[in-house]
Amino acid sequence: EAQVTQNPRYLITVTGKKLTVTCSQNMNHEYMSWYRQDPGLGLRQIYYSMNVEVTDKGDVPEGYKVSRKEKRNFPLILESPSPNQTSLYFCASSPGKAPGGELFFGEGSRLTVL
Amino acid sequence: AQSVSQHNHHVILSEAASLELGCNYSYGGTVNLFWYVQYPGQHLQLLLKYFSGDPLVKGIKGFEAEFIKSKFSFNLRKPSVQWSDTAEYFCAVNNNQGGKLIFGQGTELSVKP
Helix, strand or coil: CCCCEEECEEEECCCCCEEEEEEEEEECEEEEEEEEECCCCCCEEEEEECCCEEEEECCCCCEEECCCCCEEECEEEEECCHHHHEEEEECCCCCCCCCCCEEEEEEEEEEEEC | CCEEEECCCCCEECHHHHHHHHHHHHHCCCCEEEEEECCCCEEEEEEEECCCCEEEEEEEHHHEEEHHHHHEEEEEECCCCCCHHEEEEEEEEEECCCCCCCCCCCCEEEEEE
């Protein structure tokens, strides 16, 4: 089944404790992206990747890191989480190098930073 | 900078009413336009998209949208809504050159049976 898989789905952590949210897609998509969703703000793009070893900042990259060592994986790293990073995070992928086609979303990861 | 504005934050309709959700974007070049829907507790799904050609595009579940270039708008319409259309709707814009896909703030639609 074609899908984008995120883990963990739910996480409560404390300020400063490094965490990684994994994202994996099985559709051989070149484009992958991370978004955070906050009430009243819609989805805001954190980082995106148009190919292996190619990543770029979205609109809200501060406090996040990503890597794209393999085509299928695009982990989101919070080196020192803070409470303002409490949010619902979505990973998405799309065929092609840009999001010109349909974005396929993961189920979301709800993160709470205390 | 690119931005997307959805004017209605929350729309409440009765079943069978007609729907129009506004979306305006700010970007002067060629754009790709999308509407996504998020049902309660689920992730986003594509409703429809516009790349070029006929500015009136039809999507799934009876939705359609019209691209008006002169107004920088891409409004979503449905002639007759159903209770199952209750969801949040997001407009999104890609500038056709890079990897940024900008979403609007979202419009929550509540349909009363």
